Amino acid sequence: MSDPFPILAIETSCDETAAAVIGPGGVVLSSIVRTQVAEHAAFGGVVPELASRRHLEWIDAVVDQALAEAGIGLSDLGGLGVTCGPGLAGCLLVGLAWAQGFAIARDLPLLGVNHLEGHLLAPFVGQPAPPFPFLALTVSGGHTSLVHVRDVGDYEVLGQTLDDAAGEAFDKSARLLGLPYPGGIQIDRLAQTGNKDAVALPRGMSRKPGLDFSFSGLKTAVWTHLTENGQPEGQGLNDFCASLQEAIVDALLIKTRRAARQLGISRVAVTGGVAANSRLRGAFADAAASEGWELHRPEMRFCTDNAGMIGYVAALRMTRGERSPLDLNVAPGMRL
Ligand code: KG4
Ligand code: ZN
Numbered sequence: 093m094s095d096p097f098p099i100l101a102i103e104t105s106c107d108e109t110a111a112a113v114i115g116p117g118g119v120v121l122s123s124i125v126r127t128q129v130a131e132h133a134a135f136g137g138v139v140p141e142l143a144s145r146r147h148l149e150w151i152d153a154v155v156d157q158a159l160a161e162a163g164i165g166l167s168d169l170g171g172l173g174v175t176c177g178p179g180l181a182g183c184l185l186v187g188l189a190w191a192q193g194f195a196i197a198r199d200l201p202l203l204g205v206n207h208l209e210g211h212l213l214a215p216f217v218g219q220p221a222p223p224f225p226f227l228a229l230t231v232s233g234g235h236t237s238l239v240h241v242r243d244v245g246d247y248e249v250l251g252q253t254l255d256d257a258a259g260e261a262f263d264k265s266a267r268l269l270g271l272p273y274p275g276g277i278q279i280d281r282l283a284q285t286g287n288k289d290a291v292a293l294p295r296g297m298s299r300k301p302g303l304d305f306s307f308s309g310l311k312t313a314v315w316t317h318l319t320e321n322g323q324p325e326g327q328g329l330n331d332f333c334a335s336l337q338e339a340i341v342d343a344l345l346i347k348t349r350r351a352a353r354q355l356g357i358s359r360v361a362v363t364g365g366v367a368a369n370s371r372l373r374g375a376f377a378d379a380a381a382s383e384g385w386e387l388h389r390p391e392m393r394f395c396t397d398n399a400g401m402i403g404y405v406a407a408l409r410m411t412r413g414e415r416s417p418l419d420l421n422v423a424p425g426m427r428l
Contacts (some may be wrong), residue, residue, distance in 0.1 A: 094170065094201070095116075095170055096170045096171030096200075096201050096203075096406075096407070096410040096411070097114070097115055097116045097170045097171070097407070098113050098114060098115050098121060098162065098164060098168060098169060098170055099113070099114045099169070099170065099171045099172065099173050099403050099406050099407055099410065100112075100113055100155065100158070100159070100169050100171075100172050100173070100191075100194075100403075101113075101114060101172075101173040101174065101205075101399040101400070101402040101403025101404075101406055102151070102155070102172070102173070102174045102175070102187040102190060102191050102399055102402070103174075103175045103187065103207070103210070103397060103398060103399040103401075103402045104147040104151065104175065104179075104183050104184060104186050104187030105175045105177070105178070105179025105180065105183055105184055105187075105207045105397065106138060106143065106179055106180060106183060106233075106234075106397060107127065107128040107129060107132055107138045107143045107146075107183075107397075108125050108126065108127050108128070108396070108397040108398070109125075109126045109127075109128070109146065109147050109150040109151055109154050110123070110124060110125040110126070110154065110397060110398050110399035110402075111123075111124050111151075111154045111155045111157070111158035111399050112124065112158055112398065112399035112400040112402070112403045113158050113159065113161075113162035113164065113403070114173075114400070114403035114404060114406070114407045116407075117219075117220045118216075118217065118218055118219055118220055118221075118404050118407045118408065119218055120217060120218055120400045120403070120404075121161070121162035121163070121164075122157075122158045122159075122160075122161035122162040123158070123393060123394075123398055123399060123400035124154050124157045124158045124161065124399070125393070125396075125397070125398050125399070126150055126153075126154050128142075128143060128146050129273070129274060131146070132273065133272050133273045133274075135273075136267060136273050137263075137273055138180070140180045140181075140182055140183065141182065143180060143182070143183050144180065144182030144183045144185070144186055147183055147186040147187065148186050151186060151187065151190050155190075158399070166194075166198075167198075169198070169200060170200065170201075171200055171201045171202070171203070171406070171410055172191045172194060172195050172200055172201070172202045172203070172406075173191075173202075173203045173205050173402055173403050173405065173406020173407070173410070174187050174188050174190075174191035174202070174203075174204060174205060174402070174406075175187060175188075175204075175205050175206075175207045175210070175402050176188055176204035176205065176206070176416075176420060176421070176422050176423055176426070177204075177206065177207065177422055177423030177424055177425065177426030178206075178207055178208065178234070178423065178424055178425055178426040178427070179207055179422075179424060180424065181422055181424040184422040184423075184424060185422055188204070188420065188421075188422055192418055192419075192420070195418060196418055201410065201415045202415065202416050202418060202420065203406045203409055203410050203414060203415060203416050204416040204420045205402045205405045205406055205409075206405070206426055206428065207397075207402070207426075208230065208235060208237075208426075208427070208428045209247075209405050209428065210401035210402045210404070210405050211230050211232055211235070211363050211364045211401060212228050212230055212239060212241060212247070212361075212363060212428070213241075213244075213401065213404060213405055213408070214363045214364075214390040214394045214395070214398075214400075214401040214404070215361045215362075215363050215388040215389055215390045215394075216361075216388065216404070217390065217391070217394050217400050217401055217404040218404075221408065222241070222244075223359060223388075224241060224242055224243050225240065225241060225242045225243075225357065225359070226241050226357065226359040226360065226361050226388070227239070227240060227241070227250075227348070227351055227352050227355060227357050227359065227360050227361070228241050228360075228361040228362075228363060229344060229347075229348045229360070229361070229362045229363070230363050230364045231257070231258040231259065231344060231362070231363070231364040231365070231366035231367060231372075232257060232258075232259050232364035232365045232366065233257060233259035233260060233263065233274070233276075233365055233366075234257050234259070234260070235252070235253075235257050235364065236252060236253040236257045236258045236259075236305050236307075236344075237249055237250075237251065237252040237253070237428070238250045238251045238252070238303050238347060238348060238351045239428065240351075240355060240357070241361075244405075244408050244409060244412065245409075247428050249428060250303045250351050250355075251302060251303025251304045251305065251347060251351065252304060252305065253304070253305040253306065253307060254297075254304050254305065254306045254308075255306055255307060255308040256306075256307040256308055256311060257307070258305070258307065258340055258344060258364075258366045259274075259276055259364070259365050259366050260307065261307035261310055261311060261340050262274075262275050262276035262279055262336075262337075262340065262366065262369075263275045263276060264311050265279070265310070265311060265314045265336055266278055266279055268311075268314055268315055268318055269314075269318070269323070269324070269329065269332065269333070270323060276365065276366060276368075276369065277368070278333075279333045279336060279337055280337065280368075280369050280370055280371070282329060282330045282333040282334075283330065283333040283334035283336075283337045283371060284330075284370070285327075285330050286327075286329075286330035286331040286332070286333050286334030286335070287330075287331045287334055287335070288334040288335055288337070288338035288371075289335070289338075290328075290331035290332065290334065290335050291317065291331065291332055291335035291336075292335075293310060293313050293314070293317075293335055293336060293338075293339040294309050294310055294313050294339065295339055295342050295343040295346060296308070296309045296310055296343055297343070297347075298342070298343055298346045298347070303347050303350060303351050303354075304347075305343060305344070305347060307340070307343070310336075310339055310340070310343075314336065317332075334371075337369065337371050338371065340366075341369070341371050341372045341375050342375075344372065345375055345376065345379055348360065348362075348376075348379075349379060349383060352383065352385065358383070358384055358385050358386060359385070359386045359388070360376075360380070360385045360386070360387055360388070361387075361388040361389070362376050362387070362388075362389050363389065363390050363395070364395065365395055365396040365397070366395075367389055367390060367395045368392055368395040368396060373389065376389075
């Protein structure tokens with residue numbers, strides 16, 4: 093079987109058009125992300141139809157930039173990795189159709205990658221292989237889960253959100269507070285100078301046994317608080333953001349600590365867009381010190397959606413001999 097390197101990876105599952113080039117050993121030679129966030133902000137969330145049209149317009153330029161930064165041309169490629177799910181169907185189709193067309197035209201191997209597996213292994217992008225086993229908390233805009241990761245493809249989901257994802261809890265609360273989309277980063281910024289003990293908010297499911305999460309109660313509590321007390325402003329807004337952020341981070345930490353103790357595992361990875369949150373990073377660093385964890389987090393550029401993590405999974409799996417059929421279809425509801 094031919095060497096798949098360098099691998100061109102493509103990610104178009106939501107509102108970021110991304111391409112990366114991965115070399116042998118999982119090394120990232122380039123990673124380009126072009127975000128549509130400003131366009132969707134006007135609508136308060138991602139508009140699927142608009143997102144897929146932008147992917148179609150941007151993908152060639154984003155791929156060209158990734159190749160240029162890696163210092164290679166299309167003819168140097170050895171394989172393709174592409175997100176095939178989960179995500180918005182129309183968006184996934186753009187990336188997959190591009191990759192399939194290219195793989196067929198150049199007779200190159202193709203691998204369809206699960207976007208969640210990309211997030212799961214993102215803390216180890218650039219390393220020859222992740223240090224198995226480990227416990228992974230994935231916190232993104234669409235997913236929140238605790239997974240026991242034993243090997244590539246050997247994943248046991250221990251718990252997940254029963255309703256909103258952690259990123260949704262940030263974004264929906266931010267919307268109630270009148271902050272622009274995506275709200276997670278706005279809350280993180282305002283919370284820097286806020287008092288986290290100012291407003292009492294629930295830590296969903298933390299008193300119940302088990303490892304699942306729930307953030308819908310928090311959203312309701314935010315709505316109730318705002319209805320009763322009005323929209324906070326100035327320092328009051330900063331205090332509210334700090335309290336809200338603390339409630340989300342605390343709920344995540346309580347379950348992660350519980351899972352690590354239950355498994356008797358001390359290697360913990362925190363990954364996904366919400367792993368960029370500064371309070372989450374601080375709180376998990378503190379927990380790592382007190383619990384004796386070896387903590388792994390992605391570089392900031394591999395927290396939110398990117399093609400580097402997709403290419404990394406493709407590199408690991410293609411090195412093991414895996415290939416996808418060239419008539420691979422998208423799987424918008426794909427699970428881990
Ligand atoms: O992983 P990601 O880019 O997309 C999904 O696959 O869902 O995650 C996006 C999510 C959004 O909900 C966004 O608000 C959140 O990550 N996020 C943050 C921060 N940066 C991004 N949430 C809290 N604090 C941040 N600094
Ligand atoms: Zn994602």
